[in-house]
Amino acid sequence: MTRKTTQYVERFSVVQRFIHLLVILSFLTLAVTGMALKFAMEGWAQWIALSSGGFVVLGALHRFCAVVTFFYFFLTLILLYEKWHESGKSLLGFIFDPEGLMPNLNDLKEMVGTVKWFFGGPKPSYGRWTYWEKFDFIAVFWGVAVIGTSGLFLWFPEQFSRFFPGYWINIATIIHSDEALLAAGFIFTIHFYNTHLRPDKFPLDPVIFVGSITVEELKHERPREYAQLVASGRLEKMVTKRAPVAWLRRMATIFGLFVVSTGSVLIVAIVVAMIKHFSPH
């Protein structure tokens, strides 16, 4: 058997990786500081407040990370705008690009195929984005919009209430709090499992930090994308023999595992608190 040199393709650009790093750092901080307030009656929440210097510090961190969130939200919009320009497609054509991030009929088919695969059927031939990855992206998009708007309402209640009745502050609290619970719960369980903790990736898929995967992996995990890249001749241009540098891989593993375990611990604490009180808020 002849040994081939391992070849790599870039899956995430530097800017995309940077955005994900911002998402991780801000989201984790927002979740920890926000949940400490939401579950203030819990010992762990009080410990967080005490060790960080009080709820005022938590509030300041929370607002700072909110600004970071708005920043990466608009950065993503700019990137999408650029991508649209490069693609030369109409706006609707870009948004509903079959290989784009918008869910479509094919995703539904793949989902049915995936469920069949769970029970022994053939594995669907995934493209650049699987349906659960599309959901992750849309969910963050939706989440930032909803949590962000309600959060701004709570940040500037006096100003917002000039245009809306005061009880909207109560409504904003419910929406902000529950949507955050949804986001944290989803990221720290479903996203973590689907992306990192599933048996074939356990304990971590470092691609979002190191950027590239091997061509073998691409062929195995995303056969449709591989086929498309081969057919269009783009794969040859993309392929590189340069493996991700060792220190980056090491950093990615340490940082990634830290985040995954922190999120997991937080979600356990939240679930325990909710079982105890059975009344989120």
Place this chain on the structure above:
Amino acid sequence: MNAFKNLPASKSSTPTCRDLSSLAATQSRNRDAVGKPVWRPRACSVADMKYLPWLLLVLCLLCPGQVAALTNDDCLGCHGDPELSVTRQGKTISLFVDEEVYKHTVHAENGCVSCHVEAEVDGDEHPSRLASVKCYECHEEADAVYQQSAHGAGALLECGSFVPVCKDCHSTHAIFPSGDKRSTTYPLNLPSTCSKCHRQGAKASEKCHIAENNMPDNYVMSIHGKGLYEDGLVVTAVCTSCHRHHDIQRASVATSSVNRENVLETCNQCHVGIVAKFRKSVHSPLVTKTDKRLPVCVDCHSSHTISRVSQKDFRLTIGEQCGNCHERHTETYFETYHGRASMLWGGEKTAKCSDCHGSHDIMPASDPSSKINSANIVETCAKCHPNSNPSFATYLPHATHGARDKEKYPYLYYTFMAMTGLLVGTFSFFGIHTLMWIPRGIIERLNSMARKRKHRGAGERRE
């Protein structure tokens, strides 16, 4: 303490006789060659004063049986010795009386034997153990009050023989007016006088079942205690200011100064302005006629642990204090931002009940003077939210989304239900999806491991 300031004259005629005999007796007679006092029990037998027999005869006729009265100097002949002591039941008890102290006390003019009557005997020595001093013989009024107090009859009933008597509070020979810094009842000394018995492990808690709950320490830490000890503020409340002294009673006794019914009046001794405000508030029985228990000062401020209201500890307990009666309102408060944040470190900064509702001047929202009346609410919110406006002030600080308040706040209830639906839906879908994935993932992993092993095994065979 008036009883001590205007000490009534001794009712016995002894002092007169004794004073006269003291005049007759010279210092030298009671001192030996080196000036040391000697035991001379019969001071009135003045054999060396030949020029006064007639006077003595008259005196002795005037004071039958008292001729042999002892002078204080006679007593101090022995009791002036700092070493003088007696051992009783294994305990060494000093019998020393410090003349330097005694001569400045309220009893300085009284002779030893006016209290220790049994010491006046004809023999060389008085009985080795004298009966307890009967203070009541002079201090009749104080005694009558004391007998009816928790320390008198009350203690006798509940604590057996462990009854505090005069000397336990006033000391024995070092009795000064309560305004005197040396007095055991001087404000700066009083708390330690009382806490001799009133602290955990001491008589009051051991023998009389009074739960002291760290009382002395709490008092020292309290605003009254700090005033006293940190600033030397002697007009601050000390034990007797609230509990009174000779007429001290348990709080359960209707006439007690610390009984619920009388607390307001007791605090009113100093806090006149606050009590006047309180009497006009919804918490006053003068305003609210109800069968329910209305709060008095100690319900919110506590007693021995009372602290400055601006202090963190106090602010953090307000919610719970009010919650003792206003349970539902406290519950809902703790569900809002104000309440949640107040549970965290630094939480004293967020709005507490009294910040919106007021404290001593608290009134129902319907009253025009209420802080949460629509006429005043914007201003009340503006204390913390400078940009407060009428719309902002319609925020519902006690609203919940619970089913219990469905009728009251339907929009909150349905918002919450919609959000819950979204959460339950999303988590159910992806939860099931993930649960189905796990076994498949494990199978695939095992398969690929087996493939690799086989591959490696084949490679080894080929080699």
